Amino acid sequence: MSITLTKEKITATVKIITEYGGTGIFKCVQCGACSAVCPSIKAGFPVLCRLLIKKLLIGQLEEIIEEPSSWACQACCRCSEVCPQGVKPQEVVFAFRRFQANELAISTASTTSLIDLHATGHAAHTTTYRELRAGVGLPEQPPTTVSDAKGLQEVQTILENCLMGELGFY
Ligand code: SF4
Ligand code: SF4
Numbered sequence: 001m002s003i004t005l006t007k008e009k010i011t012a013t014v015k016i017i018t019e020y021g022g023t024g025i026f027k028c029v030q031c032g033a034c035s036a037v038c039p040s041i042k043a044g045f046p047v048l049c050r051l052l053i054k055k056l057l058i059g060q061l062e063e064i065i066e067e068p069s070s071w072a073c074q075a076c077c078r079c080s081e082v083c084p085q086g087v088k089p090q091e092v093v094f095a096f097r098r099f100q101a102n103e104l105a106i107s108t109a110s111t112t113s114l115i116d117l118h119a120t121g122h123a124a125h126t127t128t129y130r131e132l133r134a135g136v137g138l139p140e141q142p143p144t145t146v147s148d149a150k151g152l153q154e155v156q157t158i159l160e161n162c163l164m165g166e167l168g169f170y
Contacts, residue, residue: 009059017056020102022095024087028053034079034089045069049079049089052096061099068107070097104167111169114159118170121145121155 014025034049035041041048047055047069055064070093079089100106113123122144130140145151159165 006059010057013056013059013061016061016099017092017095020095020098022088022092024085025053025056025092027085028057028087029085030054030057031084033082033084034087037078037082039076039078040069040072040074043072045072048073048093053087053089053092056092056096065100065103065105066107067100068109070094070100071107071110071113073097101164106167114164114169118156118159121148121152 017025028050030050030053032050035051038049045068047064047067052064052069055061073090073093075090075094077090080087080091083089112127116127117123120141122142133142134140141147145155156170159170
């Protein structure tokens with residue numbers, strides 16, 4: 001009986017993530033090639049790539065709903081490039097993130113970067129990036145929309161008019 005329930009939970013979990021755009025979850029063989037190249041895992045956000053897919057494959061969804069790792073994904077797509085099974089872990093991560101956003105389970109790190117994105121045109125997951133950049137001899141701000149008033153206004157207009165704008169972060 002417990003096996004049947006687990007199977008149902010796994011099927012329901014994968015169905016939800018698939019509906020949010022994450023495909024190929026059942027093709028994953030847990031080889032870990034994706035995790036080995038993920039810069040965000042190296043930066044200390046473990047529940048991405050192989051581990052995120054593992055948790056989905058054992059039917060954990062609500063259990064990890066407040067997990068902040070997904071918000072640290074840089075969308076570099078290295079994981080998708082190396083997967084021998086043709087899974088696209090980056091799409092699974094984004095699908096999980098959409099699920100979280102729909103449930104308003106948005107991490108503090110994400111709201112911080114959203115506020116920064118609105119203020120500067122680029123998003124950072126740390127409030128100390130200016131000091132970190134200055135510490136290695138770089139200008140405190142990267143060369144992004146922050147130095148283009150018209151472009152920054154366009155970014156702010158987009159952010160204020162999308163669904164995230166309704167949440168009142170900025
Ligand atoms: S796309 Fe995201 S999950 Fe994939 S390797 Fe890049 S940072 Fe990691
Ligand atoms: S590389 Fe592909 S098969 Fe290997 S763990 Fe990642 S998603 Fe699964």
